Amino acid sequence: MNPVIRTAPVVSSARFGAYRKLTVDAPEIAQSARPGQFLNICVQPGGAYLLRRPFSIARADRTAGTVSVVFDPVGAGTQWLGARAQGDTVDLVGPLGHGFDVTADRGIDLLIGGGYGTAALSFLAAELDARGGEVHAIIGARSRARLYEDEMLDETCASIAIMTDDGSAGMQGLVTDPLPEMIKRFSPRVIYACGPMPMLRATAGVAVENNVPSQLAVEEFMACGIGVCWTCALPVRANGSLKHQRACTEGPVFAGEAIAWA
Amino acid sequence: MGVDLSIALGGARLANPIVTASGCFGSGKEMSRFVELHSLGAIVCKTVTPEPRLGISPPRGAETASGMLNAIGLQNPGVEAFRDNDLTWLAERGVPAIASVGGHSVADYVRCVEVLRGAPGLVAIELNLSCPNLEDRGFMFALSDERTAEVAAAARAASDVPIFCKLSPDVTDLVAIAEAAVGAGADGLSLINTTLGMAIDPRTFRSKLSTGTGGLSGPAIKPIAVRCVWQVHRALGHIPIIGMGGISTVEDAIEMILAGATAVAIGTANFYEPAVSEQIALGLADFCDMHGISSLDEVRGQVKIEG
Numbered sequence: 001m002n003p004v005i006r007t008a009p010v011v012s013s014a015r016f017g018a019y020r021k022l023t024v025d026a027p028e029i030a031q032s033a034r035p036g037q038f039l040n041i042c043v044q045p046g047g048a049y050l051l052r053r054p055f056s057i058a059r060a061d062r063t064a065g066t067v068s069v070v071f072d073p074v075g076a077g078t079q080w081l082g083a084r085a086q087g088d089t090v091d092l093v094g095p096l097g098h099g100f101d102v103t104a105d106r107g108i109d110l111l112i113g114g115g116y117g118t119a120a121l122s123f124l125a126a127e128l129d130a131r132g133g134e135v136h137a138i139i140g141a142r143s144r145a146r147l148y149e150d151e152m153l154d155e156t157c158a159s160i161a162i163m164t165d166d167g168s169a170g171m172q173g174l175v176t177d178p179l180p181e182m183i184k185r186f187s188p189r190v191i192y193a194c195g196p197m198p199m200l201r202a203t204a205g206v207a208v209e210n211n212v213p214s215q216l217a218v219e220e221f222m223a224c225g226i227g228v229c230w231t232c233a234l235p236v237r238a239n240g241s242l243k244h245q246r247a248c249t250e251g252p253v254f255a256g257e258a259i260a261w262a
Numbered sequence: 263m264g265v266d267l268s269i270a271l272g273g274a275r276l277a278n279p280i281v282t283a284s285g286c287f288g289s290g291k292e293m294s295r296f297v298e299l300h301s302l303g304a305i306v307c308k309t310v311t312p313e314p315r316l317g318i319s320p321p322r323g324a325e326t327a328s329g330m331l332n333a334i335g336l337q338n339p340g341v342e343a344f345r346d347n348d349l350t351w352l353a354e355r356g357v358p359a360i361a362s363v364g365g366h367s368v369a370d371y372v373r374c375v376e377v378l379r380g381a382p383g384l385v386a387i388e389l390n391l392s393c394p395n396l397e398d399r400g401f402m403f404a405l406s407d408e409r410t411a412e413v414a415a416a417a418r419a420a421s422d423v424p425i426f427c428k429l430s431p432d433v434t435d436l437v438a439i440a441e442a443a444v445g446a447g448a449d450g451l452s453l454i455n456t457t458l459g460m461a462i463d464p465r466t467f468r469s470k471l472s473t474g475t476g477g478l479s480g481p482a483i484k485p486i487a488v489r490c491v492w493q494v495h496r497a498l499g500h501i502p503i504i505g506m507g508g509i510s511t512v513e514d515a516i517e518m519i520l521a522g523a524t525a526v527a528i529g530t531a532n533f534y535e536p537a538v539s540e541q542i543a544l545g546l547a548d549f550c551d552m553h554g555i556s557s558l559d560e561v562r563g564q565v566k567i568e569g
Contacts (some may be wrong), residue, residue, distance in 0.1 A: 050534045093296075221324065228287055230317065233334075
């Protein structure tokens, strides 16, 4: 489906661990949204900061006609968005971008999520599970308080390993620490990851070493999110040559083995 | 009702004065998901060069108050691929196109103009003489009246459509450079390109762009753009100007026409309001109806300065 520009009524807004979860009514987006795609949301109407912000779709409920995003209310824009309540509306464009590729056959997949980057994977896990796949996840955060904890993830994953930088939950360490062992144990078809760039880079490194294809949802500054400004370009190797591809259009999901890390 | 918004742009006739700013609308394909392209006077396409360019490394953009900085480095597929793919796509849909061409030498511009000769649907060529992100900024054509005249004359001689020179606001005497372009044969002027800016992250001490500096665009630069159009129109009243820089509403477009613009390009606003160009094109007719304006000739350059 082509993306739409929409004024969407807020259905709910709630604390979600350390984060905020915002759910809006947008039936046509809910129908077509794919895991890994994003919404570009106006976060300061009438303010001096004009650009929309991209948010991974954390859930699309086709029956209810709603879509949800989860974010960290750290800046003026995300704090404004976090303060929206039922009765308010938000102005959004979506669904945008090329999401995760999901094959139809059954198999075992690994998900690697860092912080609120896990939101996109929660949506993906539900999709993989619905197709009869077996999903294992490693999720990480700086500390227990910043872990992305989601019932949908619990319901759809066969196992979830937790890693924190400070050891306040799960094991102390990085999400990539248990990855080689998990690859040996499960022989996954694909490693799917979403989180901060250093985490994605490390994940791609382990995936390449072990000959497992990876699909990474990247975070880049995006002025437009719709393919025309070229600010969100990422160096990618395609057909033997280096190209700058747009995180908003060819991405945000890229093959880990194709990204030319700086 | 029924205001005639059509304009003459150096020999080209456009249905209305609202066009797109180069680099802010691709070649229309992505934006056609949000905008009825036929509602616009023309699409001014992203700058192309003789050979494909990879562009610079990220980070390529940063938001600033009422605007943004960019440093893309003219990433493009090359003029031939642009002609065969993008211009063909626009021509098949009957959407008038203005190509934007760039380069490092007069020969680069001439080469682009030659490749575009006879291209269907092409109504004009804009020479991007003022991209702030090339490797050797001191070499920017639009910084010098002599070099601007040299490239304008060579492109004019090679082209079968009107030639517009896109100039930079970052000069001491813009009127002298505009006069040099027109004296050398330019059919019109595009004012303004981005102005050079910089932003630094106070926590990391790092520049927010990989190049250090970049082009500032958006409403933050609108007063500079209006001033530039006004200064040049006052000196060269017979020359059509495509005015741009922070235009995001119908009122902004009228302001630009009052300063002397013949056409008005929408740039950065497309990024955050994808349908804004069509809304301004449609809203312009309503504005004219409401204010009893029957032709934009009654508005162009009619700013009143009292004092």
